[in-house]
Amino acid sequence: MRYITASMLYDLVACPHRVTMDQFGDPTQRDETSPFVELLWERGTAFERETMAAPTQPYLDLSKYAGDEKERQTLDAMRRGEPLIYSARIRADDLLGDPDLLRRQDDGYVAGDIKSGSGEEGPEDLSKPKLHYAVQVALYTDVLERLGLSAGRRPFIWDIHGREVVYNLNAPQGVKDPKSLWSDYQGCLAEARQIVARTVKTMPAYGSVCKECHWYTGCQKRLEAADDLTLLPGLGRSKRDVLVDRIPTINALAQIRPSAFLKGKKTVFPGIGPDTLVKFQERAKLVTSPNPRPYLSRPVSLPVSDLEVFFDIEVDPMHDHTYLHGFIERRNGENSTERYTAMFAEHLSPLEERDAFARAWGYLQARPSAVIYFYSPYERTYWRKLRESYPDVCSEAQLESLFTPPRSVDLYTNVVRRATEWPTRDYSIKTLAKFLGFKWRDAHPSGAASIEWFARWIEIGDPAIRLRILDYNEDDCRATRVLLDGIRNLALR
Numbered sequence: 001m002r003y004i005t006a007s008m009l010y011d012l013v014a015c016p017h018r019v020t021m022d023q024f025g026d027p028t029q030r031d032e033t034s035p036f037v038e039l040l041w042e043r044g045t046a047f048e049r050e051t052m053a054a055p056t057q058p059y060l061d062l063s064k065y066a067g068d069e070k071e072r073q074t075l076d077a078m079r080r081g082e083p084l085i086y087s088a089r090i091r092a093d094d095l096l097g098d099p100d101l102l103r104r105q106d107d108g109y110v111a112g113d114i115k116s117g118s119g120e121e122g123p124e125d126l127s128k129p130k131l132h133y134a135v136q137v138a139l140y141t142d143v144l145e146r147l148g149l150s151a152g153r154r155p156f157i158w159d160i161h162g163r164e165v166v167y168n169l170n171a172p173q174g175v176k177d178p179k180s181l182w183s184d185y186q187g188c189l190a191e192a193r194q195i196v197a198r199t200v201k202t203m204p205a206y207g208s209v210c211k212e213c214h215w216y217t218g219c220q221k222r223l224e225a226a227d228d229l230t231l232l233p234g235l236g237r238s239k240r241d242v243l244v245d246r247i248p249t250i251n252a253l254a255q256i257r258p259s260a261f262l263k264g265k266k267t268v269f270p271g272i273g274p275d276t277l278v279k280f281q282e283r284a285k286l287v288t289s290p291n292p293r294p295y296l297s298r299p300v301s302l303p304v305s306d307l308e309v310f311f312d313i314e315v316d317p318m319h320d321h322t323y324l325h326g327f328i329e330r331r332n333g334e335n336s337t338e339r340y341t342a343m344f345a346e347h348l349s350p351l352e353e354r355d356a357f358a359r360a361w362g363y364l365q366a367r368p369s370a371v372i373y374f375y376s377p378y379e380r381t382y383w384r385k386l387r388e389s390y391p392d393v394c395s396e397a398q399l400e401s402l403f404t405p406p407r408s409v410d411l412y413t414n415v416v417r418r419a420t421e422w423p424t425r426d427y428s429i430k431t432l433a434k435f436l437g438f439k440w441r442d443a444h445p446s447g448a449a450s451i452e453w454f455a456r457w458i459e460i461g462d463p464a465i466r467l468r469i470l471d472y473n474e475d476d477c478r479a480t481r482v483l484l485d486g487i488r489n490l491a492l493r
């Protein structure tokens, strides 16, 4: 029997096709696990060990058991009424779960997981449970209910910040989204069952989640062969799935007459308005044209200064630690004047993080006439967090003024997304700068790889790794400059 497991639902939230491939794919076609994913596993295991090494209450440890024996030990422990059980295994019908924790409450148990990430996501005042955590703890709760051992639908996460985050599975998720997490779980469970029973066929879809997935190579080949719509920037799985029956490929999209799909003021495709359909058709026409060139879709006004600074940070999200602020400055538009400066927080200490942030802040303050360019809201988000952690470095008003045009420009949000079109699969800085001919010195450059190098630098202190981190960051800064120059040369269409 193929069981529906919590980790299967976790994967399904990111990509249903991943579940299909993990169940039925040819294992010889799997890519090697990326070092970053291995790092995540290592960190998860280490964090769980640390957490359970300093318990707030005694617990029964079942981690030495496996399989059916672990399941038997778990059931016996619950029947005895053990207050807290660590490393459990529970099963009912076609559901199988390995909750990290089962805690006695009233006459039953609630399940919990230990996560080396934050228990919630989103801005602090609007933070909410993570769906991929919710479906896991919901499955444990479902099993407990089927066994007659549940103390209610309020499982919990022990997170990286040392908090217990309770997931109220029955509560509406918000004013705009009255659905409960339990109903989302039911939807995921039904889909997983269909995938396992092979009554539904999933398709790969190009997305950021693919980059760290072990089916990447095979899926990309399949997507290219199918001329899949998700290979257009911004056209993801959900839009592809409503278009695909009538417009199956990029080539087909390039050739449609959008007015043929109008129904009143809307299109026949739920969730896709007439403007969006035209925008994607323009993208399809661009990539299928004989000599595709990027262009400006509306005029862009970029600030002018003799001094330009290209800025990029590196963050270890698992430790919430900003370890590097990199800047390339260029004078009078001359590339020969470029100079790279880095502020590196070399150890995982708040003192070092604050010091690097203060030096980076001082660097920009010493260049009041510079226009600062960065790519994505990431820099501003993390500098806001740093300012909150180290309020002596600068005031909120100073920070906000730094991130307000014309002092600085988020090239991704304010320019690339709003006013440009590219014949590429996505608008990441890697994709666009490579399209413009830029080459990273590293053979495998990525933010995820940099986090993994930083972890190894902390572990073994090898200067070659430190240099690799700095070179990568310098290249990211330079890529931002290459992109700015590329945008300045784009024709308006």
Ligand code: SF4
Pocket (backbone or CB within 6 Å): 014, 015, 016, 017, 018, 021, 203, 204, 205, 206, 207, 209, 210, 213, 214, 215, 216, 217, 219, 220
């Ligand atoms: S590579 Fe992408 S589409 Fe393919 S299984 Fe992985 S996440 Fe899904």
